[in-house]
Amino acid sequence: MAAPLSPDRLLAALRAEGVRVVEHPGWRTRNRNHKGAWGPVHGVIVHHTVSSGSAASVALCRDGYAALPGPLCQAVIDKEGTVHLIANGRANHAGAGDGDVLRAVRAQTAPPSPNEQDTDGNAHFYGFECVNLGDGKDPWPAAQMDAIERASAAICRAHGWSAASVIGHKEWTSSKSDPRGFEMRTMRARVAARLKTTTAPARPDRPATPRYQPFPGxxxxxxxxxxxxxxxxxxxxxxxxxxxxxxxxxxxxxxxxxxxxxxxxxxxxxxxxxxxxxxxxxxxxxxxxxxxx
Incomplete structure (x- = not known):
């Protein structure tokens, strides 16, 4: 049973993984905990926003819209590879999905194809909304893919999870198609490789970073x-x-x-x-x- 990370622990985990983070005002207390459970948490769901532009996408995910109130995730990952923290707690991102998928994530095994909507995913998954139009043509820049990998690994490392804890929205429910434009199996392989390291190597769009002492146990x-x-x-x-x-x-x-x-x-x-x-x-x-x- 994994308790959700506190705001400080989440921030520390992201920074330790070499993520470039922007903290938006009020993110530490913005959530929808009044609408249902938040935790125990078991994994991370990756989404695309069906929007463009960092500022507009952050505002959309923070505030939501008439049919779906915000926050719509815990963090937005833009095309430059910046992770925008907008909420801490329950968010309207996963919705109802397949309980068999949740059981597979908990068991750290490959998720089955979803065919039910019998489980509240908002209670059990962190959500990353990634800026992309979701049309299969909008590119996924290397910096953004690197940030998705690092942010997902940060949460997995903090909880002691494997890369099997990272799934796409389309793997949670058959009613969704996100993220569109890359394979989640490939992303899980990247996260798995990163979790085998003890330090965060330099981002591809940055100069080499100082070398830090690996955790000795x-x-x-x-x-x-x-x-x-x-x-x-x-x-x-x-x-x-x-x-x-x-x-x-x-x-x-x-x-x-x-x-x-x-x-x-x-x-x-x-x-x-x-x-x-x-x-x-x-x-x-x-x-x-x-x-x-």
Whole structure:
């Protein structure tokens, strides 16, 4: 049973995956939770907007229209590869679909062809609306495809899901044809390849990005650990305003490191056992610790 990501955790996961994000006013509290359940979540549905232009598409998906009130997704992915966050919570994007597909997504297996509309998808899927006319002729630029891949992988990585958790709207219900213009099997293969990596390589439309330290695993952080990676981590925590150090930081994992890291986790929106000061993959990737040989 996966609880939806908090706004801070969603933002951190996207940024850790190298996504270019724009936060639109009110996105953290904009949702349709008053109309039904939001969660447990099990996957991501990719759509096309049947619209053009970033600003117009964002406005459409944020506000909706008379027959379908907004928000219509959690994020809009434009042709330049920017992910526009417009909502957090339930959104009018998936509608009714096939429960057998949901069961396949939960089991991390290939979805069957949908033939029922017996399950509320808005409760269980994140939605990405991607700017495209949906006529089979409007192109899908490389930057946009890269952003779809990265954003989908970010959510999968944050939840510990495989690429099988990413489906198209047309795979959820036979009444829809989106996304039109690329194959979801190909996109899932791209997401699967990305999930095998520990760092986010450079976007094709950007200069090379700095190399960051891969997540070494939570078991690395014990009193026995002495490594320059711990020093590099501590310096990043200081830079983020999360220092609990009286001296240092230094190479040996300490209680000061744990308290400092707990402040970083809380800054990202984690709480309770998720903010115990022991690094996890999502918070580590967001911290961007420089690579240390």
């Amino acid at each position: 939570s078991a690395f952080f014990t009193a026995k650990t002495s490594s320059p990676v711990i020093t590099a981590m501590g310096r990043r925590l200081v830079a983020e305003g999360c220092s609990e150090y009286a001296v240092g930081p230094g190479p040996r994992w300490s209680e000061a490191d744990r308290r400092s890291y707990a402040r970083w986790q809380r800054k990202l929106g984690f709480s309770g056992a998720d903010a115990d000061g022991v690094p996890g993959r999502t918070s580590w990737n967001a911290l961007k610790v420089p690579y240390t040989p």
